Amino acid sequence: MADLCISVRNLAYTWRGQVKPTLDIDTLTIHSGERVVLRGPSGSGKSTLLSLLAGVHDVQSGELEVLGQSLKTMSQHQRDRYRADHMGYIFQQFNLLPFLTVQQNVLLAVEFSNARRQRLQQAGVSAAQECKRLLTSLGISSELWHNPASELSVGQQQRVAAARALIGAPEILIADEPTSALDADARDSFLALLKSECARHQITLIFVTHDGSLASHFDRVIELNAINRAAAQEVQV
Amino acid sequence: MSLFKLALASLLSRKSNALLTIFAIAISVTLLLGVERVSQETRSGFANTISGTDLIVGARSGSVNLLLYSVFHIGNPTNNISWQTYQHWDQNRHIAWTVPIALGDSVRGFPVVGTDSRYFEHFRYGRQQPLVFDSGQPFNIGEAVIGAEVARRLNLNIGDDLVVAHGTGSVSFHEHDDHPLVISGVLERTGTPVDQAVYIHLRDLDMMHGGHAHDDDAHSHAHGHDHEHAGDSADAHHHSEHEHNGAHEEHNAEQQAAPPIPGISAFLVGLQSRPRAIFLQREFNTYRDEPLTAIMPGTTLQELWRTLSGFERALTVVSAFVLLTGLIGMLTTLLASLRERRREMAVLRSIGAGPRRIFALLISEAVALTLAGMVLGVALLYGLMLALAPWIQQAFGIVISIGGLTTAELVRLAIVLIAGFLISLIPAWRAYRNSLTDGLSMRV
Numbered sequence: 247m248a249d250l251c252i253s254v255r256n257l258a259y260t261w262r263g264q265v266k267p268t269l270d271i272d273t274l275t276i277h278s279g280e281r282v283v284l285r286g287p288s289g290s291g292k293s294t295l296l297s298l299l300a301g302v303h304d305v306q307s308g309e310l311e312v313l314g315q316s317l318k319t320m321s322q323h324q325r326d327r328y329r330a331d332h333m334g335y336i337f338q339q340f341n342l343l344p345f346l347t348v349q350q351n352v353l354l355a356v357e358f359s360n361a362r363r364q365r366l367q368q369a370g371v372s373a374a375q376e377c378k379r380l381l382t383s384l385g386i387s388s389e390l391w392h393n394p395a396s397e398l399s400v401g402q403q404q405r406v407a408a409a410r411a412l413i414g415a416p417e418i419l420i421a422d423e424p425t426s427a428l429d430a431d432a433r434d435s436f437l438a439l440l441k442s443e444c445a446r447h448q449i450t451l452i453f454v455t456h457d458g459s460l461a462s463h464f465d466r467v468i469e470l471n472a473i474n475r476a477a478a479q480e481v482q483v
Numbered sequence: 484m485s486l487f488k489l490a491l492a493s494l495l496s497r498k499s500n501a502l503l504t505i506f507a508i509a510i511s512v513t514l515l516l517g518v519e520r521v522s523q524e525t526r527s528g529f530a531n532t533i534s535g536t537d538l539i540v541g542a543r544s545g546s547v548n549l550l551l552y553s554v555f556h557i558g559n560p561t562n563n564i565s566w567q568t569y570q571h572w573d574q575n576r577h578i579a580w581t582v583p584i585a586l587g588d589s590v591r592g593f594p595v596v597g598t599d600s601r602y603f604e605h606f607r608y609g610r611q612q613p614l615v616f617d618s619g620q621p622f623n624i625g626e627a628v629i630g631a632e633v634a635r636r637l638n639l640n641i642g643d644d645l646v647v648a649h650g651t652g653s654v655s656f657h658e659h660d661d662h663p664l665v666i667s668g669v670l671e672r673t674g675t676p677v678d679q680a681v682y683i684h685l686r687d688l689d690m691m692h693g694g695h696a697h698d699d700d701a702h703s704h705a706h707g708h709d710h711e712h713a714g715d716s717a718d719a720h721h722h723s724e725h726e727h728n729g730a731h732e733e734h735n736a737e738q739q740a741a742p743p744i745p746g747i748s749a750f751l752v753g754l755q756s757r758p759r760a761i762f763l764q765r766e767f768n769t770y771r772d773e774p775l776t777a778i779m780p781g782t783t784l785q786e787l788w789r790t791l792s793g794f795e796r797a798l799t800v801v802s803a804f805v806l807l808t809g810l811i812g813m814l815t816t817l818l819a820s821l822r823e824r825r826r827e828m829a830v831l832r833s834i835g836a837g838p839r840r841i842f843a844l845l846i847s848e849a850v851a852l853t854l855a856g857m858v859l860g861v862a863l864l865y866g867l868m869l870a871l872a873p874w875i876q877q878a879f880g881i882v883i884s885i886g887g888l889t890t891a892e893l894v895r896l897a898i899v900l901i902a903g904f905l906i907s908l909i910p911a912w913r914a915y916r917n918s919l920t921d922g923l924s925m926r927v
Contacts, residue, residue: 293924302832302922323837330835335923337833340826345496354489358835410834422923 249314251418251450252276252299256308258476259294269294270476271308274468278417281444281451283461286470292454295470296422299452300333301325313417331361334411334419334449339427341407344396348386351395352377352410362414373413380409384439401432408440415447422454437463486840490847493827497820501852504813508856511806512899513863516892518802520864521875522795523891524883529788532675533780535607537760540564540572540767541749543774547790550783553584553749555676556594560586563746568773570742572752577759580605582751585688585744588647588659593633595647595681597688597744603628605753608675619668624684626667632678634669641666645681647691659691689744752777806899810906813852817845817910821917828918842915849907850900857896861888 254274260267269291276282286292297303298310298317302325305318313332317325329335334355342351356362356373366376381391384405390398398406404424411419421440425433441463444451453464461467494501533554541549542562551557563585573581582605585597596602600621603614619641622628627645634640643666648658664683672678754760760779767777821828828841836844865885872883888896 297922297924300833300923323839326832326835326837326840329833335833337829337923341830343493343827343830345492350492355834 249278250275250311251278251280251313252452253311254309257298257305257310258307259291259298259303260306261294267476269298269474271295271473272475274473276450276452278450279448280466281441281464282453283464283467284452284454284470285456285458285461285467286474287456290470291474291476292470293422295474296420296454299418300335300420301329327359330355330359332417334408334416336404336407336411336419336421336424338423339400339403341410342395342398342403344394346395347392348381348395348398348406349374349377349391351406352381352413355410355413359414362416365414369415376413377409380412380443381406383443384409385435400427401429401436404428404436405439408436408443412443412447412449416449418450418452419444420452420454423456424453425455425460426457486843487847487851490844490851493824493844494848494851500816500820504809504816504852505856505859507809507812508806508853508899508903509859509863511802511809512857512860512896513867514802514805515799515895515899516861516864516888517867518795518798519891519895520868520883520889522792522798523889525791526788528674529784531609532784533606533608535605535611535753536751536780537754537757538752538764538767538777539749539780539783540752540775540777543776546776546778546783547787549749549776549778550780550787552586553751554780556586556596556680560748563748564750564775565746565773566742566744568770568775569747569750571772572750572767575763577755577763578752579755580753582606583685583747584749584751585685585746586748588649588688588691590633590645590647590681591637593630593637593679593681595683595688597683597685597747599685599743602682605751606677608673608677612673614673614677615671617669617671619666622664622667622682622684624686625664626684627664627687628668628670628682629666630670630678630680630682631672633681639666639669641669647681647683649691662687662691684743685747686743806902809856810853810902813849813903814906814909817849817907818913821845821910821914825917825921828914829921829923832918832921833923838915838918841918842911845911845914846904846907849903849910853900853903853907856903857899861896 252275254271257269257271257274258267259269284292284295294303298305299312301312301317301320304322310317312328315328317328320328342348343354346354353373356366363373366373369376371379378388378391382388386402386405386409390402395403395406404427407424408421411421419440424440425436428436437460440451440453443449451464453460539549539553541553541560542564544561548558548561552560569581569583572578580601582601583598584602586594588595588597603616603621606614608614616628617631617634619628629637629639629645639645645664645666646658646660647662647664664687670677752763754763764777764779767775831841831844868883868885872885875883
């Protein structure tokens, strides 16, 4: 069995000003290199789990270990660095800073992370070279590289966002419904590219969606409603 | 890409807002520095208007009023000093020299100063600088000397005719055109009210007002001028003497014996020993034969400046509020932009930017805006100075020297920068809070 990438035990989170927890997970484990779908309707505690995984919010109770390190013991600053170094994140849309060029957007991820820079150095490529390679393999033609990101189509923007998340080979990629704004063709090609890039660098992919038809593309489906005791209670009430 | 470059790129994407903010700050900076500069120049201009004169003596009046009309040619003397009184003091053993001044007339808006050749000998301005002739020489009777600004504005030169008008308005309905003068000299520019004046001989002034000969002349009584005759007995002398005006050089002795004019507006006094000024001032002020006021120009200039400094302070306060308005404008713009920039913040957070980075980003933006506003403001100031300096000099007699930024101005700029920084803490703090609560969720 591969190494543990993410390990959750008794993780509970209550938003400030609320009495009941939004998230209460007994156990959840994801192995390195695994490609999983995280599925759950809105209100299932999905964005809470994601922000905990990304280290944006404190771990209030229980244990959350990522890549063998406990996020609970890290400071806010350490968690920000962990996210910059080890995690790529793709939003549903609006991933890019519209006032920067395509290339600047991708390279921004390297600017924020020493670890990504070092990994590129070890691989013997410059950030600019890797950026070009990723953009090319994700199907962004070179004429667009120096255009402002705002001039791209939604599908192109999502692929540039993938390039930014992948540059410098972070261990984990979280994609939060990245295909929901795409049409079927664009969605399939985007998924294929994402999967092949993740496989190439042994990146653990956590793909969030409520679209059940995508499950076949992945190793495993995690139904959040099933593991989140807080969500289950709410449904029953 | 550094944080600052990122902030700049983000600002550039919101160009119109950024430009308006910069412009608002620039205008307030221009005002703030402009007020400082103008008052600075005014102050030094004030201090430079007269020097080397120990006392100024006029008829009994307020000291500031006396200073204003005798030196700045603003306002009118309330009363005259008789020639006899002037002569009496001229003979005083403590007094080294005196210069008589008679005011009241003008040449197309420029004041006419009736005096004699001693004016050019003793008058000092700035750092004890004497008056220098750009061309020509002091006047004789029938001639006039003009200040540099008068020459420039009225396009007059040596040998030109000059018609003096009665009163001090720029439009006069009564010109002394029966008595034209010839310009004998043009003074070099001094940057003081001297540039704006026309100098003629006391005797010519008197003649224009009919004092010398035409007692029967209707208008000499009609205009009821300041230069009232001190005594009718003087008229007889005038009369006989000025019949032969054309040949006045032969009558020098006679001219000196007879008073050139019955009364003068004021006279400047230079003392044998400076420290005596305070005693002599007392003597003047307590002179029994005629009520007099004597002032020490330096002291009264300061007094005048103190009365004006309230105005200066008011201007500074107003420009400080303009600055505050500009900065609040920036605050509003930045706060409003935070709403539309939540996506931008979430993206930055997702690639590892901590709340502190977001905080610093907002500060950088505000500082960049403030700096740009300051640079533009200083540029505007210099542009305005270059454009308006000639006009300010003409209108107010204040010479604006276009030098580098003074310490006081740099202090004000530093205050602007610090204020901009402090104001930026508000949106930065707001963004910091937002980034903590929003995290990676994109609330739009």
